[in-house]
Amino acid sequence: MKVPFLKPGSQRRRPVAVATFLVVQTLAAVFFVGDALGELLSDADGTHSSFEMLVAVALITGMIFGGMELRRTLERMRTQEAALAVASGALADVIRAQFANWGLTGAEQDVAFLGLKGLDVAEIAEIRGSAQGTVRAQLTKVYAKAGVSNRAQFAALFVEDLLGASLVEPVAKAG
Amino acid sequence: MADPWTSERQAGIAPPDLWDPLVRISHWGIAFIVVMNALFTKGGSPLHLWLGWIGMALLLLRLVWGVLGPVEARFSAFPPSPRAALSHLRGLVSGRAPQYRSHNPAGALMVYAFWVTLAVVIGTGLLRTGGQTPMQAARDAAAVASGDWSVLVTETDGGGESRFGTLPGEVHTVAANLLLILAALHVAGVAVESRAMRRNLVAPMLTGSKRRRG
Numbered sequence: 001m002k003v004p005f006l007k008p009g010s011q012r013r014r015p016v017a018v019a020t021f022l023v024v025q026t027l028a029a030v031f032f033v034g035d036a037l038g039e040l041l042s043d044a045d046g047t048h049s050s051f052e053m054l055v056a057v058a059l060i061t062g063m064i065f066g067g068m069e070l071r072r073t074l075e076r077m078r079t080q081e082a083a084l085a086v087a088s089g090a091l092a093d094v095i096r097a098q099f100a101n102w103g104l105t106g107a108e109q110d111v112a113f114l115g116l117k118g119l120d121v122a123e124i125a126e127i128r129g130s131a132q133g134t135v136r137a138q139l140t141k142v143y144a145k146a147g148v149s150n151r152a153q154f155a156a157l158f159v160e161d162l163l164g165a166s167l168v169e170p171v172a173k174a175g
Numbered sequence: 176m177a178d179p180w181t182s183e184r185q186a187g188i189a190p191p192d193l194w195d196p197l198v199r200i201s202h203w204g205i206a207f208i209v210v211m212n213a214l215f216t217k218g219g220s221p222l223h224l225w226l227g228w229i230g231m232a233l234l235l236l237r238l239v240w241g242v243l244g245p246v247e248a249r250f251s252a253f254p255p256s257p258r259a260a261l262s263h264l265r266g267l268v269s270g271r272a273p274q275y276r277s278h279n280p281a282g283a284l285m286v287y288a289f290w291v292t293l294a295v296v297i298g299t300g301l302l303r304t305g306g307q308t309p310m311q312a313a314r315d316a317a318a319v320a321s322g323d324w325s326v327l328v329t330e331t332d333g334g335g336e337s338r339f340g341t342l343p344g345e346v347h348t349v350a351a352n353l354l355l356i357l358a359a360l361h362v363a364g365v366a367v368e369s370r371a372m373r374r375n376l377v378a379p380m381l382t383g384s385k386r387r388r389g
């Protein structure tokens with residue numbers, strides 16, 4: 001599934017810009033402090049050193065804020081990427097976690113996943129090389145464990161995730 | 176059809192698809208500077224000092240980021256552990272090395288070796304020049320050029336050897352060559368690891384264009 005209005009590329013440029021700015025700030029701070037220290041050591045008259053202290057403190061403070069801003073930008077970007085991942089395929093992970101939550105066996109998980117993808121019983125049976133009766137029984141078990149009564153309800157549990165509702169806890173079934 | 180289920184990211188044990196920009200900028204900046212200063216610039220020349228100081232700033236920034244940065248950039252994500260490094264290498268040989276959230280343990284040792292050696296090179300470089308910034312060195316050079324030799328007199332070390340004799344200069348050169356050896360091992364290690372894990376390690380250090388599909 002494509003989500004055209006959220007291009008990862010364009011999102012990634014912002015932290016690069018913030019990081020570049022932070023690097024420039026660090027260079028300024030290191031060179032300025034180095035220069036001021038050098039002067040302080042060579043001619044120990046304290047006339048302009050208090051002003052230089054002020055500038056040094058300002059530069060270092062700027063660095064710290066730059067670092068915090070970069071950290072925040074990265075965290076925001078990651079949250080967005082996680083949401084985007086759900087929309088674009090990593091939904092499989094969310095589904096898998098939920099399946100495990102319900103205590104589906106390996107075979108049941110595979111059948112349930114194919115069912116979610118829209119395959120009917122005959123197709124699933126063919127893919128899995130098993131009898132249709134087996135598949136039907138497995139699906140019935142899956143629905144029971146998920147606390148729903150048919151495939152539409154089953155699929156609806158995961159559509160919720162796509163719409164941004166809570167990710168994992170549609171049905172808290174004791175198991 | 177690729178297995179639609181697999182994604183190590185969900186379990187939090189996959190290395191990043193893309194290193195954060197600060198790790199990338201500091202990496203390629205430091206790599207460029209090390210190669211330039213060890214091979215191409217004249218030791219003690221203004222360009223050498225400029226690059227060296229920029230390298231120092233990048234290293235400082237990266238070390239701060241090792242505490243404040245995102246999880247995979249923090250020291251805690253890749254603690255130095257020779258034992259883990261050995262077992263990782265053994266795993267590579269037998270084809271059963273696990274995934275890590277950050278640098279693998281062998282790579283982590285390499286990273287710390289780089290940082291320590293780089294600090295030694297920069298520290299001895301600073302000793303050698305009496306801690307002068309490139310600006311001060313240029314100012315003094317200009318003063319001498321204009322006939323004011325007094326700057327040479329006020330320099331306690333007389334502009335030649337530092338107060339520690341020739342030792343800093345020697346350690347500086349030896350450590351700089353060690354950096355080059357480490358770099359060769361490092362690039363070889365990246366190649367081996369990329370092959371063994373069937374994952375391009377370099378792309379996440381560049382633009383991460385080889386994004387893994389979910």
Ligand code: HEM
Nearest residue numbers: 208209212213218219227228230297300301303344348351
């Ligand atoms: C990125 C780190 C650095 C590397 C790889 C590096 C490498 C080297 C090498 C290989 C030499 C010997 C060159 C020759 O014999 O012609 C040298 C000399 C020198 N470097 Fe660096 N350097 C670095 C950083 C620095 C820094 C930060 C400073 C000073 C602040 C510095 C100051 C000097 C000086 C003064 C010499 C002349 C040493 C002498 O002749 O005794 N270097 N450097």
Ligand code: HEM
Nearest residue numbers: 198206209210277278279282286289358362365376377380
């Ligand atoms: C003198 C040159 C180099 C130095 C000093 C150097 C140093 C480093 C350091 C310190 C790190 C750790 C990064 C961090 O966490 O901040 C690193 C990682 C890395 N470097 Fe380099 N590097 C050099 C050259 C290269 C080259 C030429 C390549 C490309 C082949 C490369 C590829 C990588 C990769 C892929 C990683 C990440 C490894 C991982 O996934 O764990 N490096 N390098």
